[in-house]
Amino acid sequence: MRNRVLSKKVLLSFIPMGAIIGVFVLKPLVIMLIWLEFKLPANPDVPLPTYVVNNMLKSFSFEMILVTLAFASIGMIIGLVFWLFLKEVAKREQMIDFLTNQPGNDLAALIAVGENDTVEFKSSMRWDYQNDKLNKVLEVVIIKTIAGFLNTRGGTLLIGVDDDGLSLGLDKDYSTLKKKNSDGYEQYINGLISSYLGTDLCAKINIMFHQLDDKEICRILILPAKFPVYSQNGNKTQFFMRAGGGTRELNIKEAMKYISSRWESN
Known part of the structure; x- marks a missing residue:
């Protein structure tokens, strides 16, 4: 069809x-x-x-x-x-379908491939494992990654997996929310996207949850945007893109050049 x-x-x-x-x-x-x-x-x-x-x-x-x-x-x-x-x-x-199946339906296989231009791992969205406490700065890191995927060619963000591919789960994140389950987690992510990037961009995001090693993992599929996406953090407007398996912020000159080649030439 x-x-x-x-x-x-x-x-x-x-x-x-x-x-x-x-x-x-x-x-x-x-x-x-x-x-x-x-x-x-x-x-x-x-x-x-x-x-x-x-x-x-x-x-x-x-x-x-x-x-x-x-x-x-x-x-x-x-x-x-x-x-x-x-x-x-x-x-x-x-x-x-493309993002869901990279490299296949097996989440373990996806993690085994490791991080790259279209796959990113994050240990958590709100829980700071290093200091063992809530850290809302991590929310901005999640938004930064999502914005980078939107501005490039889309990708998959896994939350609850550390940089080495170890499954940490979402229990620590759940404990920081009023609604301590996957529904509350999805609502919170959509709220962050609306606040920092714009409500209309929620349509570019698919959020799903998987069980791996008896732990729940959040899988976010991000489609590429048809226009430049800026992150509004207070009075600061930022532009991110994916490059070399990570997310980087572009300055004004770099952003204008990239936007010109990515969208205005189409």
Whole structure:
């Protein structure tokens, strides 16, 4: 289905189908609305169905052909818009499939490959293992990584796994939340994304949870953004990208050059 939606050949079926809908669905609806709004026809003995049928029979007459073509054009535009929408949905699903399956469905295999341009490990989102306490600065690190993936070509962020690939789980993070489970964790992540990056970007993020070595791991799939994504940390606006298996911040000059090559050239 996804491959068919992406095919231009399918467009050839959506456009004529839209024209048919425009003429035989939209036009009768408009005729009925006009009848109801202006209490037409002048002869009250002509019922609404008869009025609609009579007008539709004239659709391809000389005096009505331009109106009919107008409705056909509107339908064709609707068909085109619907095709574009399905195309974007298909692209999103394909990207999710790609990220979900790198290098396969086995999470252990993904961790074994190690960190790279499209995979990053984080021990936690809020719990500082080194100092054994809550540290909200780590939230900014998570946002930095997500922003970097958004601004590059997407990727996978695993939370609950240290740099060496050891499974630490999410229990420590859960203990810092009001809702101490995966639902609360997902809500909190989405809240961070909304606050730092923008609510609309939550649609680019898929959050799921897996069991590994009797520990729960958070897996975040990030799709590449269609526009530059900036992180707003208080009064500080930052731009991040993935490079060399890590996330780095670009200065204004670097960011402008990268944005020009990444988006403006498309």
